[in-house]
Amino acid sequence: MKIKSLAFASALFIAPSVFAQDTVPIEATAQEGAEAAIADPVTIPDDGAFSDALADDAANTEANSSPNAILPLGTEVILRMNEQVTTSGNEWEEGDTFTLVVDQDVMHGQFVVIPEGSEAQGRITSLSSRGAFGRSGKMDIELEFIRVDGRQIAINGSYRQEGDGATVATLGAVFVAGPFGGFVTGESASIPNGRELSATIANALELNVPADRVENTPQVSEVDSDWRTYHEFTDRSLSPSGRVMQARQMRDAAIEEAQLTPAGRVAIIGIVE
Structure with missing residues (x-):
């Protein structure tokens, strides 16, 4: 019984030393692995095929890339007056702005670039009211820009509107009236709400x-x-x-x-x- 007890005690005494020799901290193992990887990095054998494949991929990417589409300069836009502008009364003056809306989608191929209903702005550049001797009202307007997604897209479009009184018949009436011709006045010039006007894009646009x-x-x-x-x-x-x-x-x-x-x-x- 004494011999067995001593053997068992020896085993208990020896075992911890054995385990201590075989046990390695996890942190040390990870550090040694990282140092080994740096010291002996893994390389990919390259017989030329790998480099060729990369070159082919780059070439295909370049070949498949396409420049962005361009909406050409001078593309037509149909606008519609959103309010009436007239030389009658004192409502409008030279320099005043007015609003229009895009009447039809502006397309490039099958894509909508400027949607119907986009707001546009015009400006009165010249205005004279009707006067005596059959002189009718007259005004010139410029279409300035369209608002699209927060941008102001410049457009070109100039119009002159004269009153219906600027006719041969009215001028003849002035001649017949003699000294009372000053009481014969011309007609006011008006561009009614809903009138369609055509403009063109002032610059080519990248899409x-x-x-x-x-x-x-x-x-x-x-x-x-x-x-x-x-x-x-x-x-x-x-x-x-x-x-x-x-x-x-x-x-x-x-x-x-x-x-x-x-x-x-x-x-x-x-x-x-």
Whole structure:
């Protein structure tokens, strides 16, 4: 019994020293691993294929990149007067501004650049009221800019409006009236609310869409562009050739409708100098 007890005690005495020799702190292990990685970094064997692949990727990226689309200088914008401007009375003076709205979406390809309803501003550059001897009112206006997403897009457009009194008939009436002709007055000039006016974009505009996307945006799917898609919807009482003709007419109408449908809205990045 004494021998067994001594053996057991020896085992208990020896074991901690063994465990102490085999146990390594976690922090030390991590540090040694990091130092080993720095001392002997892992390298990727390169026989030329890896470098070639990187070069090909760079070339493909450059080839696939496309410059941004440009809305051309001089693009037409149809505007509509948002209020009446007139030489009658004292409501308007030279230098006063007035508002208009964009009457139709301004498109580039299938994308809306300036949406319908955008506010625009014009200015009276010259104004003279109607006067004696049949002199009618007259005013000149300039269309200045359109507000789009917080930007002022400069436009060009100049108009002159004269009163209806500036006619041969009125001038003849002045001649017949003799000394009382001073009491014959002309007509006031007015540009009514709702009048459509045309303007043009004063600068080319860069858009946030690649040019090739504008050029290559499909107008209609390949299936819908095939007249056979519409054949089953044709009038069965027609002759075979008549049904083919009707199917093609339906196809053409679908393509025309698709071309009038915007593909989306794009933003204006800036002016192209």
